[in-house]
Amino acid sequence: MSLKCAVELGIPDAVHSNGGKPVSLCELANKLSIPSTRIDDLRRLMRLLVHSGFFTSQKIEKGVGDGKRDVELFLPTINSSLLLKENDVSVSPFVLAMLDRIFALPWHSLGEWFRQSMVPTAFEIAHGDHLWGVTNKNASFSDSFNEGMASDASLVGKLVARVCANTFSGLRSVVDVGGGTGTMARNNCKSPSTGGDMFEYIPSADAVLLKWILHDWSDEDCVKILKRCKDAVPPKEKGGKIIIIDIVMSRETEHFKSKETQLFFDILMMVVTSGKQRNEKEWNKLFTDAGYKEYKILNALGLRSVIEVYY
Ligand SMILES: C[S@@+](CC[C@H](N)C(=O)[O-])C[C@H]1O[C@@H](n2cnc3c(N)ncnc32)[C@H](O)[C@@H]1O
Incomplete structure (x- = not known):
């Protein structure tokens, strides 16, 4: 604050x-x-x-x-x-969005949420609707959330271009699922992001990008999304892949501040969504359950990793 x-x-x-x-x-x-x-x-x-x-x-x-x-x-x-308003990679909008009153209020309901099992999240106790329902109804919160995500996407996009350039090279088309304002897709693969419900349909492409999507969802929902992604991309030998940008929880021995921030993000997911941050074993299980054969984790973005998944 x-x-x-x-x-x-x-x-x-x-x-x-x-x-x-x-x-x-x-x-x-x-x-x-x-x-x-x-x-x-x-x-x-x-x-x-x-x-x-x-x-x-x-x-x-x-x-x-x-x-x-x-x-x-x-x-x-x-x-x-990194907080300068005019800087290309300013994350000030991300700070403002994440500390918005709408995100802050549900923390006061976390204790109540632990004692009952009917309401899926503390966010829903506080606001009477889930996060995506509130973003749909509240235009100013939605704008702030999207600007915050876009500022993060701009920073991460630049880092990915520098340290994981191979991840996007050779791809003719990439679908940025749940891409918000589409910053990441525009900057890294010159492709549009896609609207529509990812549980229903994902358009075909060489690759599907899921940046900060799966941590919002339960294991069951992640497997559904990953199966939809699999329907949208070709197999590995034809150049298809899923690109996930998300946290892979590190071991206890990792850098104290990074580990602490990952733990905070995990509790944030518990408060505002039904999702969580996952360790490699948990990611591996999602990929196997969704029918993928192979994955590669690139620990190149500090707190977050780039995961390439193939079938
Ligand atoms: C944490 S934000 C990530 C945005 C963007 N990928 C990024 O990292 O900058 C999650 C996004 O998922 C979108 N979303 C939520 N439910 C969805 C659904 N059923 N289908 C497609 N997108 C959805 C939200 O609108 C939001 O833009």
């Missing part, structure tokens, strides 16, 4: 747009039109953002004699550069 507040206030842009010079609290407050009565509160917010790695700070001594005092100055980091 503090990060959402920082994005809403425009703190990353204000710190970055200081001509490469560190910015003091007073300068920051001025740039952001924050009244002087809130400067100490701004200092507390910045202290957390520095601790979390979004900025660095340094203290310099100003004044002379009895008027000497320490002034704290703030500098950007690579993390804050």
Whole structure:
């Protein structure tokens, strides 16, 4: 929530747009039109953002004699550069979408959800409908969600193009199932995303892309979706494949922060959907149950992986 507040206030842009010079609290407050009565509160917010790695700070001594005092100055980091509004790969829309009130409210129903078994998700206890029902009915939430996903797709698309270029090479057509605004398909394979219900029909193509789709669904639903995908693409020897971009839960020994973020995303899926994050064994079972023979996991995107699946 503090990060959402920082994005809403425009703190990353204000710190970055200081001509490469560190910015003091007073300068920051001025740039952001924050009244002087809130400067100490701004200092507390910045202290957390520095601790979390979004900025660095340094203290310099100003004044002379009895008027000497320490002034704290703030500098950007690579993390804050990912939040700049005008940056090609800004994930600010993703931060705003994921921390929207509509996503925040169901967390208060998680305890209640554990004690009963009738309502599928805490999201439905809070909103009386599932996530996709609410996105259909609430245009501003839907816009924010789609913009958030598009910003993530833009970042991931660039990474995939750099580190997994072979995944898309040679494909004449790719269907981006549940592709939202279609950012990933447009950028990585010059193909359109597809609308329509993926449980009903997926158009034919050399490959089907499922980015952040399967983690939204139960194992049974994933097997249904994967079977529909199988109907849509040719076998491996004819160049067909399914490309999944999703989390493969890592072992306990992995980097602490990455593991922690994967665990948070797993609980997020529990709160807002009937899905989950899966480890390799669980992915393997889905692929086998849906009739696939082979898969390859490319752990190239940090938290997430690219999985190519063939039959
Ligand atoms: C987590 S978002 C991922 C969007 C996009 N693939 C991305 O990663 O940027 C899940 C998407 O699945 C779509 N979706 C939900 N139910 C669907 C269905 N039955 N058929 C097709 N798409 C669906 C949603 O509208 C949403 O755009």
